[in-house]
Amino acid sequence: MDKEQNLNQNLNQLDKQLFELYKNKKVPPSTHNAIKQAFNKESKKDIRKYIYRFAIYFISILIITTGVVFAKDIYNFISSFFTNSTDGIDEAINHGYVQNIDMDFVYDKDIGIKVDYLVMDEKNLDISYVYENNKEGKISSISINNYNIRYNNNNILYYENDTNNFNTIVKNYTRTNGLKKYNDNIFCESILYSVDELPNISNLIIEINSVTLNEKDVIEGTWMFNINIEKENIEKDIDTYIVSYNEYIKNITTYLNETTFKIEILLNTDFDEDILFNPDNTILSNKDKKEFIRNSMNFININENGEIFKQIILEYDVSKFSDNIDELKLNLRITKDKVIDLIMKKT
Amino acid sequence: MEELIDKAKKGDKEAYTLLIQSLEKDLYCIASVKLNNIEDINDAIQETMLNSYRNIKKLKDPKAFKSWIIKILLNECKKIYARKYKIKELLDKITIICNNKNDDDIRDIEGKIDLEKAIKRLKKEEQLLITLYYLEDLSYIEISRILNINYNTVKTKVLRAKEKLKDIIEKEG
Structure with missing residues (x-):
């Protein structure tokens, strides 16, 4: 039996097992009773649930503030945990802004890599990679190390070692959901490329030159992918917001697209980077007081008429498909004593 | 009904x-x-x-x-x-x-592979697709309407989830 026939037969057996599993699923008596009693349920909220919720918030704050050294470690962990939120990208995917890539693994040096899917909007390109390790020995992590991405006729989108100043379009990037391990051999990673202005991309060539195993062993090789972008992904548009006036704001620009809400701020006053680094000091919320996860924060230097300003770039996990985002509020603590409140209304 | x-x-x-x-x-x-x-x-x-x-x-x-x-x-x-x-x-x-x-072992007490626990090892979205598809009556079209996902995307993702499930079971078997 060849590999494909074997695979199909195994999948058919799995089909049978899965149908059987759900056929035999038992519903707990409490669920049956919950349905039976639903119309008798009190309409006022269960106080116990709210006490539990506030207890969780209290505990998490206590962990953050207790002890100097330990708190800092926990804080850094919390910060990176929150930046791994993918609600915006999930919303985009659920609204069809995903291109599934049907391809086999490309192998070199017993490492297989393939592109699983990509999500693209005006400012972000999210590429999901799957890695397969066929080397002997246990691998705890695998990720791409050195690579370049070109688009449409060899234009550079991302160049890992931009020492020759090839005018890379991607100014900064953040990893979204980090490296995930399915089993000892298969890993998956989604990398978000953030740009000032994403050009119209009809084709991508990704060239990976080395991978890192176990966070220390570098394996050189060549893994290349040539991907044609589906037409629906080429035409993108962004939404913007009108922002209320504030004396400390020199300039502010907003971009809401399919996967992210990006805010670029130039202040005309001093600010404390360490304070801004704390997500609790840069809260974006809607009218219902729902707070959105901050995916990233960066500072870049802007030269304006010979004067250097530090621009604050905030990205939040909001999609243009998210609910209730016509009006948003940004609360910024820029120093110990200075707080800025901005109301943003969608144009 | x-x-x-x-x-x-x-x-x-x-x-x-x-x-x-x-x-x-x-x-x-x-x-x-x-x-x-x-x-x-x-x-x-x-x-x-x-x-x-x-x-x-x-x-x-x-x-x-x-x-x-x-x-x-x-x-x-x-x-x-x-x-x-x-x-x-x-x-x-x-x-x-x-x-x-460590992550939860997907084997049950007797050391056999628990299909249900293997499903839990999938991404949440994949678990949901597997659940909707194998609960009978739900076609790819119905799933695509419920989740607002393109029909072809649903089909691809269900197949991919099944392959992952098979890999998980085989590797842990």
């Missing part, structure tokens, strides 16, 4: 309770993908039942009832998840890091 829907539209709560009970396995299985404890699952199902009853008159096509109610359930699960689980997951992760715990 259509008769019960008609009665419910006229205000018959008992008919609506019977209607929801006929779908209790589906609702329970789907909510179990999104939520981790039985109290939250039951809350999500109850809220779904009450919200959908309030809006039952807006349902034009009775044949779409199942897809419609699953959508409402997924929204309710999302609300509960956002309210409770993001912080709890964070605390669980902190506990795991502090205690150097």
